[in-house]
Amino acid sequence: MPASFMFISGRFARSALAVTVALALSGRAEPKAEAADGPGPEEQGEIVRVVATGYTAGVESTGKRPGHPQYGITYSGVKVRRGKLSTIAADPKYFPIGTILFIPGYGYGIVADTGSKIKGKKIDLYFPSKRQVFQEWGKKTVDVRVIRKGNGKITESMLDDMSEVIAPSEDDPTSG
Template sequence: MKKLLIILSFALALFLSTSLESSAAASTYTVKSGDTLYKISKMHKVSVSNLKSWNKLKSDVIKPKQKLKVTGSAAKPAKAKAKTPSRSTSGSVVKEFTVSASAYTASCKGCSGITRTGINLKKNPGLKVIAVDPRVIKLGTKVHVEGYGYAVAGDTGGAIKGNKIDVFIPTKSAALKWGRKNVKIKILK
């Protein structure tokens, strides 16, 4: 009888430690190549802002093998948005100025198609994304570009310094047609 009680106690302790480990593992996520905060938020049914808050992230940039908390104390279910950030037409104008705008595509030789903030442009050719100098326009900022529309500042580029932007256009021919021009940009709240 005593042996049976010891065996049952051991089995119960083993079961409890395994369930505690699996719940701890479920509260973190290891970033894989190609992941974005948006994709991870949808997998775990949390908002991107909660992920950023729980992990003390100042931008949307994440790296493979990075461990992220996917649960927190103030967890709120992610609300379904009718529009993607690049198509948002809401928000008040915080600042307006003129920039030199050129165009880029994700299908160039040697291009990965993944932006600085982790957006996969090859899989999402309909998104409106611009490359910016983060010292002038912060990554993740919603903007309106004259002649292009509402977009998100989601990428950077080696030649993008100061008041220059690159607008993402899915096809090479359309990107070449855009050329280089001066346009007004509105930074949205």
């Protein structure tokens, strides 16, 4: 069965989730209506001050080495990625799996992972290497915007669909 598409802001969106994200990003949807349904205290569209650190898929962050069957796999089951929509870790009590945040200086992140030290208003941003964690980020206190509240689930195809509708950000160093 062919996928259905919708044209939004000059882009084709393949799923209802991608359409919702595209509308929220374009300001054409009222995000507060959906936010009341999700768990956690953070409202969609709200600015939240967090402490943000960086992590990698490597042994220094996860205890896993290349070759391990779970190397590079997040709590939600998707692979770590850095791009227009990067995987990040957060406390699901504050930012449920699937929550999309805009992080100044980093770009858009989607909560796909958790961490033993990531509690409360802390987030961990994925970077491909330790060098990038230290040179590009370190540890910062930042005000993030909740773009879309997650429902506790995320898949590779959902990430791909959402990445298609997110325009590169000038705050995203990967947008070249």
